[in-house]
Amino acid sequence: MERLTKGALAIGAGALLLLGGAGTYALWSDSQAVAEAGDITSGDLDLTMGTPVWTLNGTPVADVTAVRIVPGDVLALTQPVTVTAIGDTLQSTLSVAGTDALTGDAALLDALDVTFELDGPPSWATDNGDGTFEVAPSTAAYAPVDADVTLTFDEATPDQVATNAVVNLSSLTFTLEQHL
Amino acid sequence: MGVESSRRARPPGPGARRTARARRGAARAVAVLVLAALPLSAGAAWATWSASQAVSTADVRSGTFGVETSWQSFPDLAGMMPGESRDGVASLTHTGDGTWRYRLSVAYDGPVQPTVTFYPRPTCTGTPLAAGALSPLTYARGATTQVCVRYTLPAGSPNAWQGQSAQVAVTATLESRPS
Numbered sequence: 001m002e003r004l005t006k007g008a009l010a011i012g013a014g015a016l017l018l019l020g021g022a023g024t025y026a027l028w029s030d031s032q033a034v035a036e037a038g039d040i041t042s043g044d045l046d047l048t049m050g051t052p053v054w055t056l057n058g059t060p061v062a063d064v065t066a067v068r069i070v071p072g073d074v075l076a077l078t079q080p081v082t083v084t085a086i087g088d089t090l091q092s093t094l095s096v097a098g099t100d101a102l103t104g105d106a107a108l109l110d111a112l113d114v115t116f117e118l119d120g121p122p123s124w125a126t127d128n129g130d131g132t133f134e135v136a137p138s139t140a141a142y143a144p145v146d147a148d149v150t151l152t153f154d155e156a157t158p159d160q161v162a163t164n165a166v167v168n169l170s171s172l173t174f175t176l177e178q179h180l
Numbered sequence: 181m182g183v184e185s186s187r188r189a190r191p192p193g194p195g196a197r198r199t200a201r202a203r204r205g206a207a208r209a210v211a212v213l214v215l216a217a218l219p220l221s222a223g224a225a226w227a228t229w230s231a232s233q234a235v236s237t238a239d240v241r242s243g244t245f246g247v248e249t250s251w252q253s254f255p256d257l258a259g260m261m262p263g264e265s266r267d268g269v270a271s272l273t274h275t276g277d278g279t280w281r282y283r284l285s286v287a288y289d290g291p292v293q294p295t296v297t298f299y300p301r302p303t304c305t306g307t308p309l310a311a312g313a314l315s316p317l318t319y320a321r322g323a324t325t326q327v328c329v330r331y332t333l334p335a336g337s338p339n340a341w342q343g344q345s346a347q348v349a350v351t352a353t354l355e356s357r358p359s
Contacts, residue, residue, distance in 0.1 A: 047231040057358060064236070068243030070278030070356040077236060096235060108242050149235055153242070155358070163276075165242045172235035178228035 043087025043137075047176045050080030050144055071111070072155035078148050083124075083176060084141040092178045094118070094125065095132040096149055098171035105165030111154040112167060119146040135176065147174060243277025247354040252302075252326060257348075260294070263335040267304045272352050273324040279359040281315045282352055284327060290346025295332040302326040318359050327352070
């Protein structure tokens with residue numbers, strides 16, 4: 001063969017070798033699903049309210065805004081609460097927050113004592129002794145329980161202190177909060 | 181590898197010491213950064229779940245409380261003799277909110293001090309109510325009640341009281357009390 005032809009054949013053979021080499025990167029492999037269970041589900045933490053009932057010294061009150069409290073009165077809100085605390089390791093606390101943030105007449109605020117209790121309490125709630133309740137984790141929402149918020153007007157309020165005064169309750173919230 | 185071995189075998193010069201110090205310095209800096217980063221990452225872990233619902237948006241209002249008094253029959257206390265008693269009936273009317281009870285007290289201004297006895301009813305009969313004591317009954321919002329007040333010039337009044345007078349003030353205090 002002529003020298004030119006021999007050179008062309010050598011270049012062609014080299015190109016073929018390179019192409020063949022590219023095909024050798026398909027290596028062996030195998031795979032398995034990491035877990036058979038498939039889905040991972042997160043828990044749930046929720047708080048829903050039923051229809052509240054106000055009482056004044058134990059007697060139901062139709063319209064709490066029409067009530068005029070006096071020293072010695074106990075104004076109570078009974079609120080059905082449904083607690084959802086789903087999660088294998090969920091630790092949470094149910095409380096009434098905002099008692100320090102009440103706004104209104106200073107003398108009436110001083111004379112009012114606000115407390116929070118759960119009727120029973122149910123087996124899933126442990127009284128922490130400080131107005132809060134430790135909630136046990138569950139696999140479904142608990143049956144509704146009555147939460148009682150009580151405002152007691154100090155019966156020792158003298159003279160005409162805190163008469164004709166207003167306190168706004170909008171800062172008060174039922175709070176279910178996870179803790180670590 | 182051979183080059184690395186030969187470098188380690190060589191005694192460290194000033195440049196090598198600087199490098200080692202620099203490395204130690206870098207290690208300290210990294211440790212400080214890691215320590216500084218830990219609290220930051222720990223802080224981020226406090227974002228926990230919570231749910232809340234308003235207790236109520238209502239306003240709570242206190243009431244008012246007052247009293248109005250008047251004499252239903254006012255006794256004429258002029259010219260009283262030792263051992264003599266004269267009665268009067270006072271009306272107590274509540275204004276405002278809540279149930280209530282009352283206390284009665286007496287104060288004198290002058291040399292003569294007749295004995296004052298209170299009765300929690302319109303007649304000066306039955307068991308009296310001691311001055312400062314709480315009334316035996318609880319009254320409704322806005323109610324009116326009568327008390328009988330008996331003034332007695334004691335039988336043993338001193339001669340110095342003859343021809344003298346005094347102002348005797350009876351005070352009624354209403355107190356808010358649960359029924």
